[in-house]
Amino acid sequence: MNAQVLNAVSNRLAQYDIVQSALETHVEKERLRVQFSAFTFMHLSDTICDGPVRFVYEDYVSAIYDSPTALECVLAANDMLLCTDDHHNFFEGLQYERYENKEVTVYRFVMGS
Secondary structure, three states: OOHHHHHHHHHHHHHHHHHHHHHHHHOOHHHOOOEEOOOOOOOOOOEOOOOEEEEEEOOEEEEEEEOOEHHHHHHHHHHHHHHHOOOOOEEEEEEEEEEEOOOEEEEEEEEEO
């Protein structure tokens, strides 16, 4: 493996640790359910979706977020897991679902095991 690839992987793993640490500052460790890949996000402060957004998963419907960041998205996924007790705790991403009242964009959590 060349040095450039190793450096990229190393940076991603460091980013995973940053995300994990940030989650643990917002959620008690024993209540942290969501898992994710080191390659899911660039930065926690990245805006995932512009404008008013709601997240859904099966019967779960989140509050409305205004231009949520990656951290807010993962925290919402964790909240969903605590509410639903679903065993699919690996956050894979978001899938556009629909518009709600022509104002709020609804995204479905894409979860895996």
